[in-house]
Amino acid sequence: MSTQATPIPTPTAPGGLPLIGHAHHLARTPLPFMTSLREYGSVVRIHIGPTPAYVVTDPALTRRVLVTDAAHYTKGGKIIDALRVFFGDGLATVADGDTHLRNRRLMQPMFNKAHIATRGEAMIAQVREMVAAWPADQPRDVYADMNDITLAAFLVALFGTDLPPRLRTEFTALMPAIMKGTIRQTVLPSWITRLPLPAHRAHARRVARLRALIDQAIDHRSARHPDRTEDAAAAAGCPHAAAAGSGAADGLFSTLLNAEEPLTRQQLQDEAITLLTGAIETTGTTLAWTLYEITRHPEVERRLRAELAAVCQDRPLRHEDVEQLPYARRVLQEAIRKYGPAWMVTRTAVRDMDLGGHRIPAGADVVWSPYLHQHDPAHFPGADTFDPDRWTPERVQATRGSFLAFGDGRRKCIGENFAWAELQIILATVLQTWPRITLASRAPRPQAVVTVKPDDLALRFHADTKGGTARPGGGERPVAAG
Structure with missing residues (x-):
């Protein structure tokens, strides 16, 4: 998928610091910081250290990353790299390819x-x-x-x-x-x-x-x-x-x-x-x-x-x-x-990509957050209210694609x-x-x-x-x- 000739400018989240970027927000106030990004756009740039990452706040675009264009967004990124030190090449962290396919089938x-x-x-x-x-x-x-x-x-x-x-x-x-x-x-x-x-x-x-x-x-x-x-x-x-x-x-x-x-x-x-x-x-x-x-x-x-x-x-x-x-x-x-339960997950773009009109450069980390999506008021009205009946057959269609x-x-x-x-x-x-x-x-x-x-x-x-x-x-x- 080629990128647009004139991509939409991707906003950068405020509050970054030299050398550490937005790492202090992710370490100290991760949930308020993550949910605040929705107000800046459907794709928002943050920095983890000096490295940029692109946070997807629109669940429809996250589904493109995970499903529609999954071949162009591999399992990787800073979080996966860190988890790989712990997990090794388990099913959750092993790179896409023959090994992952074989082990999943097994x-x-x-x-x-x-x-x-x-x-x-x-x-x-x-x-x-x-x-x-x-x-x-x-x-x-x-x-x-x-x-x-x-x-x-x-x-x-x-x-x-x-x-x-x-x-x-x-x-x-x-x-x-x-x-x-x-x-x-x-x-x-x-x-x-x-x-x-x-x-x-x-x-x-x-x-x-x-x-x-x-x-x-x-x-x-x-x-x-x-x-x-x-x-x-x-x-x-x-x-x-x-x-x-x-x-x-x-x-x-x-x-x-x-x-x-x-x-x-x-x-x-x-x-x-x-x-x-x-x-x-x-x-x-x-x-x-x-x-x-x-x-x-x-x-x-x-x-x-x-x-x-x-x-x-x-x-x-x-x-x-x-x-x-x-x-x-x-x-x-x-x-x-x-x-939640997870609040931050990453993929890596393997080529320059167009994601909702935003240019994602090859090699960049793409971040998505189940917590952010599952508190999106557009899909979960009264998101802070505990309401099991939102999952009844009559109401569950309104949440389609946002429970991740x-x-x-x-x-x-x-x-x-x-x-x-x-x-x-x-x-x-x-x-x-x-x-x-x-x-x-x-x-x-x-x-x-x-x-x-x-x-x-x-x-x-x-x-x-x-x-x-x-x-x-x-x-x-x-x-x-x-």
Whole structure:
């Protein structure tokens, strides 16, 4: 696609500083800064250090970048380069081409609904055990709890039910610090990230330790199950065999370990890190915000509990119930819309491009923001209002093309089906276990790290509906009341 002879002048966002450009805005006030760019035009130039980047504020133009003209905007840019240090060449960061296509085709069966269903009951059991262990009536750091639970559930799904507890514990301890260090590297100028600062060295050590843990998880699986080829073949032909056969302890990762064209150990590590990050941080953040919004909207909570009771009656949740909870899905989708989860994603133009009349030079970073698009009042009236009914069939058409939390096009998140299943399992289990939830801290403020997380959020979980005797229980994450 050739550029126009007389392109539209691209405005530059105000507030840039010598050497660092707009990096101080991205580091200190990323969400207000990102959403403010809409007032300057559909494409706005910013600087990350001395390097210009082009922020797309019109969701229709973002769809051109991701779908229509995707061949001319490759997976790259400063954010992807920084994430590649962490992910390696996992599916989320590997360049477009044969490797990406091969790995996506290899991993696709892991995330079809039938395969996910084989892990559903194991995930529910893991989540139920953890949620039931919380002590009643005590303030809890819910963001930390949700990340712990999503990690534990995903480890069961990914590596199987017999992963040693010590590995799960260390995964849980490492991931938050690693994610914080990773996002720091995405917003700082590259010359700063190359300095041998203590924070950078600590981040490198944590990433190396994470890779060692993944190796241990793979070795543990291989030692316990040296040959699952026959089981895998049987499961491919019969979903019930996968759920009940001798391979039931295996996880989704067995698909990669049993591939006809084996992946190297480095490639296995890269894909495991990509999957862990994609499944934990975004899911945990969404659940924390969802539970917060439930405490603010009693009618939403009432409808959620009524739907769950109608489907499950008096029995515990089963995996087949998940598809029968449409209101729960709308509540979760509204939490994803309102709070991100991602707030800044990049592509790289491979040639001079015309984007909405603006000239994008070859090699330039193109930035898009799901958070910005999902707060666009033209598509989401009352964008700051939590309204699950905006996702009813009658109203959802108005949002078409603007909900981009999972991306779009050929690089759309491969784990979307799994994310919805995990989100609904955890939300339903929390509601079944605890009849009442109340806020125990001030209202949280959105904080852009990897996801848009709550800066401080504590909730209380009550065993009764209107106060009374607390049930006994254990727990690991109490906090002081705010």
